[in-house]
């Protein structure tokens with residue numbers, strides 16, 4: 367039996383990092399995906415391998431299931447109750463991955479491979495199988511590649527374990543369950559994730575997310591009344607979410623009152639942004655007012671992200687370059703390099719202090735010209751720009 371899981375990456379419009387500390391954040395799925403194709407090997411065959419083929423990295427690794435069983439011990443359990451990977455188990459998994467002596471340029475994949483082995487053996491046990499992984503997302507750059515990998519993989523694993531596509535089984539995939547397993551994978555990669563990335567990758571669209579300690583997380587759909595056009599700049603500066611999240615927590619320990627005020631301010635920005643995105647705007651004047659407010663909120667959020675220490679010279683370069691054209695940018699995801707969002711308003715003229723009741727067609731022509739100009743200036747700095755569709759579908763699982 368073979369299945370394929372496909373899950374999107376994401377952008378965070380407001381609230382990254384603060385969300386780990388209990389503030390609200392707004393995230394939306396984007397139309398860039400990770401796919402995991404999973405096939406079980408027929409039982410009784412000589413090779414009892416568990417194999418992973420990371421196509422984009424041209425990296426193929428395998429482990430005999432008998433060896434995994436010997437090292438990891440019993441992994442069985444109720445698959446409907448996602449389990450935490452204990453630190454003892456993580457040490458065992460890290461040892462198994464370290465034996466493969468990954469080339470230095472791929473060393474950051476170790477945590478992803480530990481997450482793979484943990485999720486596979488926890489959900490399917492030691493059944494021999496093969497996973498083929500491809501992704502359109504730049505890895506480690508703030509667009510949620512780790513979550514989309516964990517969600518696509520968990521979706522495929524649950525579908526296989528529940529034999530979803532066999533014998534006219536009409537049971538639908540349990541998205542809550544997939545998201546919870548993916549969260550356990552994210553924990554291995556991020557250390558202390560909020561859960562926003564696996565949630566938006568699983569369910570898609572745009573959400574307001576707030577982590578709760580004693581009860582279930584609060585997840586509210588945000589229904590945008592206007593399409594949001596985002597330009598993304600990949601600064602190509604590598605960084606690691608786990609260490610950035612840890613550095614913010616350390617700063618919060620050093621300056622608890624100041625940091626908690628910043629998290630509160632970010633919480634208010636997320637609340638306001640969600641209301642704004644959902645508010646109707648009947649005419650060009652209302653639309654342009656709404657867009658200006660949105661840009662102001664993003665600008666304030668970027669300032670606060672700089673305050674908590676997660677901006678970077680490359681991010682500031684993009685912020686300054688777009689500011690020259692009166693557009694606003696903020697980092698997305700963990701920061702420290704990675705990707706930057708630039709909001710491209712539909713009403714460009716009011717930004718230049720001009721108001722003219724131009725037709726929508728002329729406005730969008732102008733907006734395209736301004737965007738092109740900005741892209742060429744940003745790319746001159748050695749960065750890469752692309753646009754994305756915001757708020758599409760979440761996890762999809764297919765039978766192959």
Ligand SMILES: Nc1ncnc2c1ncn2[C@@H]1O[C@H](COP(=O)(O)OP(=O)(O)O)[C@@H](O)[C@H]1O
Pocket residue numbers: 400420474475476477478479499500501504505506507508509510511512513515555556605606607608699700
């Ligand atoms: N397709 C993939 N295959 C294996 N591991 C992956 C894949 N995508 C992401 N990862 C893991 O996630 C890590 C990047 O996650 P992270 O630092 O959270 O950045 P982001 O989620 O923003 O891309 C990678 O270093 C790797 O360990």
Ligand SMILES: C[C@@](O)(CCOP(=O)(O)O)CC(=O)O
Pocket residue numbers: 381382383384385386507508509510511512556558559560561562563607611698699700701
């Ligand atoms: C910084 C954070 O808010 C988002 C991290 O996103 P990414 O892994 O950088 O795509 C962490 C989290 O919420 O888990």
Ligand SMILES: [Mg+2]
Pocket residue numbers: 510511512513556563607
């Ligand atoms: Mg991540």
